[in-house]
Amino acid sequence: MKEMSMKKTIDLQAYSMTFALIGIWVFFYIVSKGIFLAPRNISNLSIQMAVTAILTTGMVLVIVSGNIDLSVGSLMGMLGGFAAILQVNYRFGTFATIVITLLIGLMVGAFQGVIISYLRVPAFIVTLGGLLAYRGVLLGITQGRTISPMNPSFVPMGQSYIGNPYSTIIAVFVAGLMAYSAFKSVKKEKNSSIVFKALKIGIIPLIILFYTFVINTYRGIPVAVLIMVGTIAVFHVIAKDTTFGRSIYAIGGNEEAALYSGIKIKRILLGVFLLQGLLSALGGMVLAARLNAGTISAGQSLEMDVIAAAVIGGTSLAGGKGTVSGAILGALVMASLDNGMSIMNVDAFWQMILKGAILVIAVYIDVVNTERKKSV
Amino acid sequence: MEKTILEIKNITKQFPGVTALSNVSFDIKAGEIHALCGENGAGKSTLIKIISGIHPYGTYEGEIVFDGQLMNFGHVKDVENAGVATIYQELSLVKEMSVAENLFLGNWPSKKGLVDWSRIYRATTVLLERVGLSGVNPRSSVGSLGIGQQQLVEIAKALSVESKLIILDEPTSALCDAEIEILFSIIRKLKNEGIACIYISHKLSEIFELSDRVTILRDGQYINTYSSSQLSEEKLILDMVGRELAHSIPRVQQRQDELVMEVRNWTLYSDSFRTKRVVDNVDLDIYKGEILGIAGLMGAGRTELASSLFGIYPSLTEGEIRINGQAVQITDPKIALNNGFAYLSEDRKRFGLVLDMPITENITLASLKELFGTFIDKSVEKEKALNYIDMLKIKTPTERQQLKNLSGGNQQKVVISKWLETKPKILIVDEVTRGIDVGAKHEFYQILNDLVTAGVAVVMISSELPELLGLCNRILVMGEGKITGIFDYKEATQEKILSCAMVR
Numbered sequence: 001m002k003e004m005s006m007k008k009t010i011d012l013q014a015y016s017m018t019f020a021l022i023g024i025w026v027f028f029y030i031v032s033k034g035i036f037l038a039p040r041n042i043s044n045l046s047i048q049m050a051v052t053a054i055l056t057t058g059m060v061l062v063i064v065s066g067n068i069d070l071s072v073g074s075l076m077g078m079l080g081g082f083a084a085i086l087q088v089n090y091r092f093g094t095f096a097t098i099v100i101t102l103l104i105g106l107m108v109g110a111f112q113g114v115i116i117s118y119l120r121v122p123a124f125i126v127t128l129g130g131l132l133a134y135r136g137v138l139l140g141i142t143q144g145r146t147i148s149p150m151n152p153s154f155v156p157m158g159q160s161y162i163g164n165p166y167s168t169i170i171a172v173f174v175a176g177l178m179a180y181s182a183f184k185s186v187k188k189e190k191n192s193s194i195v196f197k198a199l200k201i202g203i204i205p206l207i208i209l210f211y212t213f214v215i216n217t218y219r220g221i222p223v224a225v226l227i228m229v230g231t232i233a234v235f236h237v238i239a240k241d242t243t244f245g246r247s248i249y250a251i252g253g254n255e256e257a258a259l260y261s262g263i264k265i266k267r268i269l270l271g272v273f274l275l276q277g278l279l280s281a282l283g284g285m286v287l288a289a290r291l292n293a294g295t296i297s298a299g300q301s302l303e304m305d306v307i308a309a310a311v312i313g314g315t316s317l318a319g320g321k322g323t324v325s326g327a328i329l330g331a332l333v334m335a336s337l338d339n340g341m342s343i344m345n346v347d348a349f350w351q352m353i354l355k356g357a358i359l360v361i362a363v364y365i366d367v368v369n370t371e372r373k374k375s376v
Numbered sequence: 377m378e379k380t381i382l383e384i385k386n387i388t389k390q391f392p393g394v395t396a397l398s399n400v401s402f403d404i405k406a407g408e409i410h411a412l413c414g415e416n417g418a419g420k421s422t423l424i425k426i427i428s429g430i431h432p433y434g435t436y437e438g439e440i441v442f443d444g445q446l447m448n449f450g451h452v453k454d455v456e457n458a459g460v461a462t463i464y465q466e467l468s469l470v471k472e473m474s475v476a477e478n479l480f481l482g483n484w485p486s487k488k489g490l491v492d493w494s495r496i497y498r499a500t501t502v503l504l505e506r507v508g509l510s511g512v513n514p515r516s517s518v519g520s521l522g523i524g525q526q527q528l529v530e531i532a533k534a535l536s537v538e539s540k541l542i543i544l545d546e547p548t549s550a551l552c553d554a555e556i557e558i559l560f561s562i563i564r565k566l567k568n569e570g571i572a573c574i575y576i577s578h579k580l581s582e583i584f585e586l587s588d589r590v591t592i593l594r595d596g597q598y599i600n601t602y603s604s605s606q607l608s609e610e611k612l613i614l615d616m617v618g619r620e621l622a623h624s625i626p627r628v629q630q631r632q633d634e635l636v637m638e639v640r641n642w643t644l645y646s647d648s649f650r651t652k653r654v655v656d657n658v659d660l661d662i663y664k665g666e667i668l669g670i671a672g673l674m675g676a677g678r679t680e681l682a683s684s685l686f687g688i689y690p691s692l693t694e695g696e697i698r699i700n701g702q703a704v705q706i707t708d709p710k711i712a713l714n715n716g717f718a719y720l721s722e723d724r725k726r727f728g729l730v731l732d733m734p735i736t737e738n739i740t741l742a743s744l745k746e747l748f749g750t751f752i753d754k755s756v757e758k759e760k761a762l763n764y765i766d767m768l769k770i771k772t773p774t775e776r777q778q779l780k781n782l783s784g785g786n787q788q789k790v791v792i793s794k795w796l797e798t799k800p801k802i803l804i805v806d807e808v809t810r811g812i813d814v815g816a817k818h819e820f821y822q823i824l825n826d827l828v829t830a831g832v833a834v835v836m837i838s839s840e841l842p843e844l845l846g847l848c849n850r851i852l853v854m855g856e857g858k859i860t861g862i863f864d865y866k867e868a869t870q871e872k873i874l875s876c877a878m879v880r
Binding site: 241243247249253256257258259261262264320321 | 688708713794
């Protein structure tokens, strides 16, 4: 019985977020006189979302483990800058650039991870230091200049599209895969209605197909979106289906119990920050590709969007709770606000104020939820 | 006799899907000690939370009338001000603050806008005297006091707001016998001053020794109220569990065949004073096929011995461990588990469970790598959980139930499932039956007996001597970190064990 009501509250959270998202979309659709939901803008919106979403998947794991990473924006800016310098100043090929940048991302992640888990400096402080230091490194290595242009073979990561028929084939494949796995899990449920089951199986695949249909009328699926979808899939599996992911939830839920259960806490936390370093490299490169340059402001204050996305998506700052899929919805909310305000020509200062407020409100909702659950 | 101080009228409290209390009514007289009994999940805690205002008026049906006044308050503080003080198992003192500061926390008397310290210290001295702590300096920090003294400070705090009813929830579970005696004499003194007391305890002897009347709850229902002098232990237990209980603890045939674990010269140093030995030069032989009991008073170092062997304090220990003749360096619980050595800790909420995780995930937590490697097979996990739910009779609607929604006894069964899943050869259980109702205790005895029969070496740390005497093959006694006695079950008696455990 209680299990049912628990599920309902979780679903309620997901529903209310979905409604908030639809509300935001309808609002911008009306005030922009339709531009917001035009295929061209949906394409832009999804490319904008890609970078945030890529970093958010990793942030979910960081926050679930009971930590925080404030350095993602700066780190990804720095790594994007590295990639640009490798290409522009040292004439590295695209493949070599990608590999080296990912490796540097891993190294920085390991560096932060070691300080946090083995030297036991709080993640908040380590990554706050990183926020400053990596931006400083970026300023130093670029000497304040924009580094461009990138190699023509590098740019597609952020700028190219996969058009019909390939986009349709990919979409049908992904939608089919998701419907099949949803079908498998729904089949085991006994006491839900047919309509509910059909919705569970059908809704996400239908959204994917519809999205592809709309976006095909513009240029097709952006490559950045494919990278994002791949990242989401990988991190969804890490969080749900691996012993590593389970250990992260255990550490965030009760670190002492995890220790007594023989979980190698330090190693797991190191792994979490390693992954976040890797994702920062990936996000940094997608952004550099989109801008066709390494710039000193790349990823500035992105950590706020990423943290807000995770928290709006139901990740609890107290640790132990959160899902990748929820956080992706959160990233979509953040990207929609960003994009909508930009096309409405809202002043930058208003955008900053609004996003700051949303971050605080999201955390407030998290606090209220945690307290309400405690009192029961 | 006296007037009624508290009336509980038709209280019904529902949680989503569960009725915790159903139409409960009884009353408390002024100046009586009223014991509240029931198995875990009977609704005692819920009732206490309603009286103390944690569940405020309006979140339950029925009425609480205190001293003639309807308790329609929305906040715990209002209830306290009305004269009801509640002292929970987990003490709510600020350890870093002084005794005096704690006593007047939030109610500091002031003079011209500044805290009136001289008045606080004077009042504190008086209050401490009332609870028999006249030797304690009001300026010393609460953290420097023993648990028993801290408990008395809590009572002094209740007196500082002129309480007319004090609720004590399992106050003796962390106390030694001498401390319990002091606590009892204080409660009796308060009774003579006309202060009523609701007393919750799992220890039958305390209930009979202390209380005037006993009210029994079972499954959220009011069963009966008795005058303690007219109540027998058998009747009380019968009312609590609703069925007759086997009196004896079932002992199984045990032998000392094969030595599985040897500990030599084991010493654990205190983290705060590196020269102090919390565990002092202990030798231990653990045999396959027997239950080895470890008795001792609070602070004797039993839990510290077990957790240090388990690799929790690798930098503070000295000594040798051999498992199956092989010397092992256990610097991490994982190494212990890899050697077939598991430890069920005394504090299941803190060290045993992830409350937000479902049963399935808690059970596999200590054997994730061994079971699954990298990818978790959820159907195997579910099967495991269903297996344990069936085998250990875990009461739950589904295997996906989160641990926070289970009762204490069922939570403990999940913890023991977790350790059984690691397939231990040596299992140390630390106060495994603490805070668990009588019926479930016997189920745990059965589980331990089955393990021993299956060839596991069980070490049982317990503060309940009857349980050790009933189950164990040998009983080891600790005092001040040292082993002060070892008995075969045939020669062991409560008196002998206690005389070894008492520190001279």
